[in-house]
Amino acid sequence: MRYCIIHFGMHKTGSTSIQQTLANSLGSSTFQYITLDNSHPRFSNHSHDLSIAFESNPFKTKAARIMGLSHDEVLARRKIIRNKIIQNFNKASVDSFIFSAEDLCHWKEKDLLSFKKFLEDQNCRFLCVGYVRSPKSFMESVFQEQLKAGILNKADLPLKTITIYPHYQWRFEKFGKVFGWDNVRFWLFNSENFHNGCVVQDFCSRLKIPLYKNNIIRRNQSLSKEAISLLYAYCLYGNNYDLSKLTMKEKHKIAYKLYNLRGDKFYFSSSLIKPILSHHQKDIIWMEEKLGFSLKEDLVIHDNTAIKGEKELLKFSPKATYWLAEQLGIKYVKSWHDSMDIEQVANWMHLLRVKLLNH
Structure with a gap:
């Protein structure tokens, strides 16, 4: 019988580093990381391909939209991916396999059932695993990722923090219902408790996956508060500067x-976070019971420098605007002053974007 590890994230818990490390340098004679794309054999996140292969309405998936697939192309891709998984199984010299797709957390229960049935038909047993991040740090990380992707709207900042709350029970309960709770493992995302302080090593250590430490790939660094302020001004207050239309490579x-x-x-203030956590207390308790650890965070420790609202985000430090001037050249350094307004910062950020994308 084959053994499949299904890694579902969660988002913002080092998944990209785990995926790219395992896809590119899994030095194991016992595990194989599933390869789904012949044209990009090292493409490591299975989210898009699995969505097309197993979601009940693959034509409406984010993957189909991003890839620009027609109705017929989606159907063909669906068949190709399913066959590719079977080929991975049949050609492998091992019987243990790893799937990794954070977007599984967003699937409907019936789509997970479809994936499970497919694996069972291939004589597979399975273990679903994922890290769980505390709500405040999760929201801080997601906020900047959405900002980098250019998908924030001109919305009141407190409202935005509400929309990026992780909703643990909605995200995770389906795995227990579909695969059985005995086949689901949650791990607290806390670097202080990681094996050697590294999430990739921790993941492999927990699952007894052999790993060459020198091959670890680290991705998705955090931006500083100063960098986030510049990007926020550009995305939300630059005239007709739509970052969302850029390619992933350009972003x-x-x-x-x-x-x-x-x-x-970058931190959110306790004044932003406390009402949200209070509103979702039952959801947090549900997650803590499944996890076996507290998700409590010190909400006030960084309040002196934390963001309370848009006003703080649009307060540019002289250091940040001078750095921006330096990236553009001597002409801008000479015209720099320490009280630049939002429009000027947004315009200069656009000039930086043009400069970067033309090189």
Whole structure:
């Protein structure tokens, strides 16, 4: 019988690092990381392909939209991916396999059942695993990821924090219902408790997956609060500068440049977070009972520098705007001043975007 590890994230828990490390350098004679795309054999996140292969309405999936697939192309892709999984099983010299797809958390229960039945038909048993991140740190991380992706709207910041709350029971209960709770493992996402302080090593250690430490790939760094302020001004207040229309590669170019702007870590204020956690207390308790650990965080420890609302996000430090001027050249350094307004910052960010994408 085959053994399938189904890694479902959650989002913002080091999944990209885990996926890319296992896809590119899994030095194991006992485990195989599933490969689903012949044209991109090292494409490591299975979310898009599994969505097309097993969701009940694959034509409406994010994957089909992003890939620009027609109705017939979706049907063909669905068949190709299912066959590709079977080929992975049949050609492997091992009997243990790893799937990794954070978007499984967003599937409907009936779609997970379809995936489970497919695996059972291939004589597979399974273990579903994932890390669980505390709500405040999760929301802080998701906020900046959505900002980098250009998908934030001109909305009141407190309202935005409400929409990115993790909704644990909605996200995870389906795995227990479909696969059985005996086949589901939740792990607390806390770097202080990770094996050697590394989520990739921790993941492999828990599952007894052999790993060469020198091959670990780390992805998705955090932006500083100063960098987030510049990007926020650009995304929400730049005239007709729609980041959402850029390709993923173009968005990454901008983000990688902003990683170089060092500064304070980005935190939400307790005044933003406390009402949200209070509203979702039952959901948090449900998750803590399944996890076996508390998700409690110190909400006030960073309040002196934390973001209370849009006003703080649009307060640009002279260090940040001078850094921006330096990226554009001597002309902008000479015209820089320490009290630049939102429109000027947004315009300069657009010039940086144009410069980066033209090189």
